[in-house]
Amino acid sequence: AQLDTLDLVVLAVLLLGTIAYFTKGTYWAVAKDPYGNSLAHANGAAKKGKSRNIIEKLEESGKNCVVFYGSQTGTAEDYASRLAKEGQSRFGLKTMVADLEDYDYENLDTFPSDKVAFFVLATYGEGEPTDNAVDFYEFVHAEDPSFSGEGDGEKPLSNFKFVAFGLGNNTYEHYNSMVRNVNKAFEALGATRIGAAGEGDDGAGTMEEDFLAWKEPMWTALAESMGLEEREAVYEPVFDVVERPDLDPEEDQVYLGEPNKNHLEGTSKGPYNANNPYIAPIAESREIFTVKDRNCLHMEIDLSGSNLSYTTGDHVAVWPTNAGKEVDRFLTITGLAPKRHTVISVKGLDPTAKVPFPSPTTYDAAVRYHMEVCAPVSRQFVSTIAQFSPNDEIKAEMTRIGNDKDYFHEIVIERSLNIAQLLEIMSNGEPWSKVPFSLFIEGIHKIQPRYYSISSSSLVQKDKVSVTAVVESTHKPNAPHIVKGVTTNYLLALKQKQYGDPDPDPHGLNYALNGPRNKYDGIHVPVHIRHSNFKLPSDPSKPVIMVGPGTGVAPFRGFVQERAAQARAGEKVGKTVLFFGCRRRTEDFLYEKEWEQWKQDLGDSFELHTAFSREGPNKVYVQHKLQENAKEINELLQQKAYFYVCGDAANMAREVNSLLGKIIAEQRGLPESKGEDVVKAMRAANQYQEDVW
Ligand code: FAD
Structure with missing residues (x-):
């Protein structure tokens, strides 16, 4: 008898699933008129100003390859940039990188056969698309004939060539489901995939190596399919970085770490979101471990007046600042320290290249607020930077590290080196002044907000979110130093400041707690809210x-x-x-x-x-x-x-x-x-x- 309720639950779930399966396809097919009227769509999009028509964009800018990314934490975006770069320098492809969110997909059926689209797709949580890939995924999923039950109809994408790589984590049940499902849908619609659909596994810790191993045969297949010839890769900067002695860093138009124009002008306003943080006061903070050598922070972040709202189970995203110690290390080893406050203008040399931070700015502000300089280094980046080594001996060693997976592991990974630490060790402290700053902007991730599961109830404290965060401090046996987590140590320093600690900086990390132009003074931190599906049952009597x-x-x-x-x-x-x-x-x-x-x-x-x-x-x-x-x-x-x-x-x-x-x-x-x-x-x-x- 015990089985009955359970069986009923299972049956009900299966039945609901089946109904959803059959109705969704028909609903979309009727409602959307797939591939029916691409021209009308294209014109409609163009009228809105910024074109959402990728084909138009490719033709206008003389490109034959777009690398789309669906990224949550920046890795997929980074891989997309690297593929675009490599396609251009090694094979003469005319590439551009594109955020999936910025385009429409109704006209993929008219995608020219002499062009190719790459999809670098991270799978998030329980097989979900990343935030920027939700609309794209819904569209493709609805078009998938095997899903909509339309069977062997017309193949609208028979001219469409694509390349696919997925970023996933095998500890999740729906491992790499984004790339698998998109690949399946495209193939069912008649598209031709070039090379294998690659899968990187974060769970096994092999993401980078999976990516490197996948891309070589993919390039060979692509070169064959498009008649491309490999040439010796020459570095071409993506960004034009111009020093501006005419501008004083204190002038109003210079960004000193402000995330956007409203923040720069001191008129920051909502809606606050992943592109526009709210500079929130920390109402209260305290240590909640009772041991000396580990820290866990409880913080109350005040959202009142921001129009930000949350419900119990949501996440708060904290926008970090790099530690002064690491900013100094980076600027010193790159030879930029003497001119750290020099104003620079950064522009894409190509109209499709997106500068990852606002400009004009300074070297100091770019590194401190926008570049993930403390993160692990990629092997490919070591290879690229080798050509700008201070001398031939260092160049040979860097090339070896870049080419030899095991050696790279021994020298870089086991020692938990960030880029500046690696450069310091390689050159014995001699500055790497030949590396173009553009290469650092290209090769180092844009700094990412970190998420925290909100530890308060919106019913009890509607305008205040609590954070419970363990301060990251890890030491690998072979590493010469302790790795200090960027965000949690920043929060720790803020907590210590709030307590008026006379020694607010025990690790010598030296954060710029007052933010650009003192805008975060009085214990503030930039945040936004991310809504989640992790929710209590609406009926409180449910167990x-x-x-x-x-x-x-x-x-x-x-x-x-x-x-x-x-x-x-x-x-x-x-x-x-x-x-x-x-x-x-x-x-x-x-x-x-x-x-x-x-x-x-x-x-x-x-x-x-x-x-x-x-x-x-x-x-x-x-x-x-x-x-x-x-x-x-x-x-x-x-x-x-x-x-x-x-x-x-x-x-x-x-x-x-x-x-x-x-x-x-x-x-x-x-x-x-x-x-x-x-x-x-x-x-x-x-x-x-x-x-x-
Ligand atoms: P980071 O600087 O990002 O470093 C993280 C780790 O990476 C380090 O510990 C280190 O092991 C490694 N690392 C960094 N640099 C290097 C290097 N150069 N070489 C080798 N290894 C390196 N955390 C909480 O404490 N509480 C929460 O409630 C919480 N909720 C979360 C909810 C979600 C949805 C997600 C995605 C994450 C959540 N996290 C939570 C984790 C949190 O987002 C951060 O990842 C965590 O606080 C570490 O951030 P950090 O910037 O301090 O560390």
């Missing part, structure tokens, strides 16, 4: 099970805070079960007092199960606690409990996923594979939700 070890507990602090408030308000609140794990009760038990307080509001409906990994002779993790409570978990799931996992994607989330399958199978007397199917069905029905990183 929930939450698994969040370490900072994975962040969103669950918000969930429990919300349910405690609902209980106080007299609402009926369902079972609220939290599994939390950390090292020791006395070191890093996050929010210990707050759970006790909320327990008073929630009474027996709140249960907290703790796992302390370093207290006893054996390590205890949340997984052990789940197993111990298998019976209750199963019963709650049969009452349609929602199951949530947050935190470490690589190990914990994956293990919890398979453990839950096992628990269900054991408790219900099913074979293990059936338990897994139940978890899959729960995911499909949004009854199993993950917020992992």
Whole structure:
């Protein structure tokens, strides 16, 4: 009898899925008139000003290759730029890079056969497109005949040539689903893929090597298909960097780190989003670990008056600033330190090249606020920069590192070097003054906001988001230094400033906490909000099970805070079960007092199960606690409990996923594979939700 409810849930999910499967295609086919009227579309887009017509754009700018990217954290965008660059320098392709969000796709059926489109597509979270690829993906998905049920009809993309590379993480169930689905749809529509559809795996830590290994045979296939001849690659700068002695850095039009014009003019206004941060006051901050050698920050960021809103379970994005110590290191080793405050104008030498920061600016501001100079270095970048080495000996060594995967690993990866540290070591401190600044802009990622799962409830504190962040500080055995996380150490310094710490900078990192032109003075930090699908059931009487070890507990602090408030308000609140794990009760038990307080509001409906990994002779993790409570978990799931996992994607989330399958199978007397199917069905029905990183 225990099986009945579950079977019904599974059946209902399958049925809903089937209905969605059949209706979506027909709906789109009728509503969209796919490929029916591309000319009308093209004209319509052109009228809006900036053309969203990629074919027109290619023809206007004399290009025969567009490299589209769907990127969340900047890696796909970086790979796209590198492919465009390489296509141009090695094969004479006329390339441009394009954000998927900036174009329409209705006219791909008229894409000329002598041109090619690349798609570099990251898969995000549970098989989702990145934010900038949502519209593109919906369009392609809806056109896919195998999806819309249209079968063997016309092949509208039979002239269309494409190249595809995906960025994914094999610890997720829908590994590289973006590139796989887009590839499948394009092929079903008659398009010709050149080379293999590459897949990079962040889970195995082989992304860069997967990319490098994929692109060589792809270039050979592309050269053959388009009749291209390889030539000796000559470096051609993408950007024109002009020093402006006529401009004083303090002049009004010079960007000293302001993210856009409104911020520069001091008239920053909403809507605040991924292109326009809100400079938010930090209302309160405190340390929540009780050990000396590790830090975890709790911060309250005030959104009032910004028009930014959030709901419990969303993410806040923090825009970091590089540490002064690293900015100095970079400017010194590149020989730019003496002119760090010289004003520069940066322009794309080609109209399709997008400068990744506003200009005119200064070397100092570009490096401090816009370039990810602390990140790991790519092997390809080492190869490219080798030609600008201070002397031939260094050049030979850099070339070797760039060409030899294992040697690169030994010299760069195992020592956790960033670009400036590598250059310092290679030249023994002699400045690398021959490297064009354009090459650094091209080769170093644009700095990325970091996301944090909001640890407060929007019901309780509508205008204030809480952040729970562990300060990153890692030391590999062979590394000459400790790697300090960019954003979390910046936040740590802000916290120390807020406390009026007389020594606000224990690591000598020296952040410019006041921001450009003192605009962040008084403890401010640039942020925006990213909405997520990680949500409590709208009915508070539904039971929930939450698994969040370490900072994975962040969103669950918000969930429990919300349910405690609902209980106080007299609402009926369902079972609220939290599994939390950390090292020791006395070191890093996050929010210990707050759970006790909320327990008073929630009474027996709140249960907290703790796992302390370093207290006893054996390590205890949340997984052990789940197993111990298998019976209750199963019963709650049969009452349609929602199951949530947050935190470490690589190990914990994956293990919890398979453990839950096992628990269900054991408790219900099913074979293990059936338990897994139940978890899959729960995911499909949004009854199993993950917020992992
Ligand atoms: P970074 O500078 O980005 O460094 C990160 C790590 O990369 C370092 O620890 C180091 O191991 C490695 N690294 C950096 N540079 C090098 C180098 N040169 N060589 C070798 N290795 C290097 N975190 C939380 O604490 N709380 C949360 O609630 C939270 N929620 C998140 C939600 C989402 C959706 C996502 C995607 C992430 C979340 N994170 C959360 C993680 C957070 O976004 C940051 O990744 C984290 O705080 C580290 O940022 P950082 O800038 O301090 O470190």
